[in-house]
Amino acid sequence: MFEKTYRDRLQADLARWEADGVIAPAAAAAIRQALPPLPAGINIAVVVGIVGGLLIAAAFLAFVAAHWTEIARLLRFAILLAGMVVTGALGAWFAARGRDVLADLCASVGAIIFGAGIALVGQMYHLGEDFAGGMLLWSIGSLAAAMLTGSRGALAVGLVAASIWTCMRVYDAPDVLHLPYPAVWLIAAGLAFAWNSRAAAHLVALAVLPWWIATSLRFELEGAQPSFVLANGAALLFGAGHAIAAMPSPRARQLGSVLSIYGAFSLAAVAILEVTTVDDIIRFRTRTASAQPIWAILCGAAGVILALVSAVFTKRAGEILSACAIGLALLAAPLWPVSTAGEPWFAYAALLCAMLCLVVSGVLDDVRPRIVAGWLGIAGVIAGITWAVKGSLLGRSAFLAGAGLIAMVFATALNRMLPRAER
Structure with a gap:
């Protein structure tokens, strides 16, 4: 959150709480005094100065370039x-x-x-x-x-x-x-x-x-799909971000939270790539084999382990679902060759479940970028399944309808299990 935006919102909240009698005026004044001064921002003079300096530098470079050979x-x-x-x-x-x-x-x-x-x-x-x-x-x-x-x-x-x-x-x-x-x-x-x-x-x-x-x-990498290798990288980035953010240091929390955000979006992008590149919409390889280098597989496994370790230390249910999302996205790679005779329904199901876990993880931990990444992943995977070249459109429509019904049943059961305050 930007510092000035946070300060403006805090000042408005303090004024409202003080008017409503939630906090005493002395407490509001003490909170205001405890806040450190705002760091110097970029004002209009600084912006104009930057533009002027860039123009002078560009003019100098253009002059030198014009007479370079001389x-x-x-x-x-x-x-x-x-x-x-x-x-x-x-x-x-x-x-x-x-x-x-x-x-x-x-x-x-x-x-x-x-x-x-x-x-x-x-x-x-x-x-x-x-x-x-x-x-x-x-x-x-x-x-x-x-x-x-x-x-x-x-x-x-x-x-x-x-x-x-x-x-x-x-x-x-x-x-x-x-x-x-x-x-x-x-x-x-x-x-x-x-x-x-x-x-x-x-x-x-x-x-x-x-x-x-x-x-x-x-x-x-003969026969290996690039999206499968990318999935292991996204898994490691996502899991390592969770693990770093779980450390007690504020510096580690900030670095880890940013890495986990990029890991979540990378995982969603990889899920879309797996559907669109393996099922003939865009073909990178002549085979759909899941052969991957050992080091890449180990990186993906490390991402799952790190996410689970983070969940143990933070006691957050959302991070357990993050580990599930990583594992399901990685599971799609070995599931794909199993269905070489037909459409890879199990791989599709794994990717849809992975993106759903990503959304629920963001909701439970109140992490909006993770929610956005999950929704984008769901939309991309559904679009990829719908427009896949292989198989019949009727079969894909039946699969999507069945997946939707299962999701509705799961939502109903989850709604009854959760306390009313957490719904």
Whole structure:
């Protein structure tokens, strides 16, 4: 929740509670005094200043680009070096005066100029055409700048460069699992944890996806559906997010909650992909075999275990259902080849139950993103089943009608079991 929005709502609630006599005026005043001051936000002057700085930087880059071939090599390098020095000095000046947004912007621009310097040196001196290595160097420099300055923008630049690096390495060597990227990602995750920053946590969560997607699309996995490999990654992200959020540290709770949100949406997206890619709407492989690498299967199993461990410590029923959602989504992979002669009804049922568990989990734990992810997953899976190429439309309609009746019976039984206050 944004801080200013929370403060405005709290002030309105305090005024209403005080008028209704729920709390004494002295208690309301004490609550207001206990609140720390609001952090400095981005006002109109800061926005205009950022736009002006970007325009000046763009004009400088356009001028240099127009005369690039006329500038001597050493002068080109000196220009880029001066750009990094100037942005660093400006960032330090802004940070000393409490202008954190402008200081972050300067660090980000400096990280981008550093990448341009790497490309320039490689172009001028005809270094080895290892573009992926250059991206790794850029990522290392940007992450170092993020460590020194606390810049979220520099962290974003470093993660983007690292994502490009790992995708290129996976493409160049598809028969080798690219493990150095998870090590770089753990460094970035450590920064997000140390900063206790929700923005950094979002960046770290997004940075997981390129590696899993590139790895799942490797062509040496003969017969394996990429969606099955992606399902294991989503399971690990979702389960690990729950486990991290269960730790007593507020930093861990914030990082884990963000990771679990991305894990929930990833699980919903994978459920939709399994229906649409395995059943001939979009075909990635010539076979629907569920053959998966052992490491991917272990990652999926770890996601289920971590979600269950989190449920044990937090005593939340919703997290038990999260583990069920993960397990059912993973169960669809081995169920698919069982029905090669006909339609994979059991796999369809597993995915629908997984998304239903995701929705109920979000309702029980009062986590709205999990509810949204579950509803999107249900809608996507139903659409995929309805428009699947294989089988008859009559059979699919009968399956969906039966699933709907079962859901209604389950809802009725659940409504009678729950106390009236929890319905």
